Amino acid sequence: MRQIVLDTETTGLSAEGGDRIIELGCVELYARKLTGNNLHFYFNPERDSHEDALKVHGISNEFLRDKPKFAELSEEILDYLGDAELIIHNAAFDIGFLNKELERVGKKPLKAYVSNVIDTLAMAKEMFPGKRNSLDALCDRLEVDNSGRTLHGALLDAELLADVYINMTRGQEALLIDAGDASTDTQAVVVQVDLSTYVLSVLPANAQELAAHDDVLTQLDKSSGGKTVWRQIQAA
Structure with a gap:
């Protein structure tokens, strides 16, 4: 799947x-x-930035x-x-500006x-309830190096968010094979084992284990009103 991690400055x-x-x-x-x-653009907004915004991104009106x-x-x-899945932190803000x-x-x-x-902010709030979930806070929590982020910048922030x-x-991919393995020349080797050559030992339960098992079934009988399935199987 093609995904685009996106950020804006305004x-x-x-x-x-x-x-x-x-x-x-x-x-x-x-x-x-x-x-x-990647894609990276600066735009002439045809207006000046607010002073508070300038303190955040540091992008001058003259530039x-x-x-x-x-x-x-x-x-x-x-x-x-086109047709990509977007990944945005506090998506409502960026989407609102892009729509306008x-x-x-x-x-x-x-x-x-x-x-x-x-929206990674919504994801973070669900994963880390009650904690700070700004991009900087998530970088610290997830050990993503954000030491170069002295000011906000759309491309840098998108790279960090990725x-x-x-x-x-x-x-989500813990049970999947790393997609990178498919690009290597190494092929998996499948070894077939003839299980018919193995003789498995059967270890019967001893008297103590049988008594403990019977005690468990008795407890289940009481709680289920005599409907323990294992008892029914034994009686059949």
């Missing part, structure tokens, strides 16, 4: 209030492995002046995201172009 907190996306970072996973086929507008790259973005940007260029909401959205997601869902 001029502020309110898409409905006119705030815009200034950075989009996407990291591709295929079969739970990083492919290197964004000559960057392309979202409308100029919307088709490329949708082609890249798409609305401005006459496009359908994002759900029309992707197969599904996974590692966090893989760690959070590692238990």
Whole structure:
């Protein structure tokens, strides 16, 4: 399955209030492995960032002046995201901003172009109830190195979230063969054993074990009203 870990940086907190996306970072996973086929854009938001937002992402208004507008790259973005499953931390925030940007260029909401959205914040709250579940907190808890994250950045945060997601869902593949093994030249060797050559010893229960077994059946008889299946089998 093709999955895209996505993050945005914005001029502020309110898409409905006119705030815009200034950075989009996407990291591709295929079969739970990083492919290197990433997408990263800065945008001219046609407005200045709020001071509080600047403290978070550190992307100056001057830096964004000559960057392309979202409308100029919307088709490329949708082609890249097409039919993928998105993985986003606090998905409602990023999806809300992306939907507003798409609305401005006459496009359908994002759900029309992707197969599904996974919110890792919702996952984390279920897995770690009552604990802090910010991206930094999850990196610390799951031993993902975030030492290079002094400021928020869409691509860096998407890369960190990819590692966090893989760690959070590692238990799902515990009973599966590592997909990486399929790409090696090593082939499994199947050894057939003729079990007819083995003679298995039969160890009968001793008197103490039989008495203990009978005691258990007596207890079951009392609790089941004489409907113990093992008693019925013995009587047959």
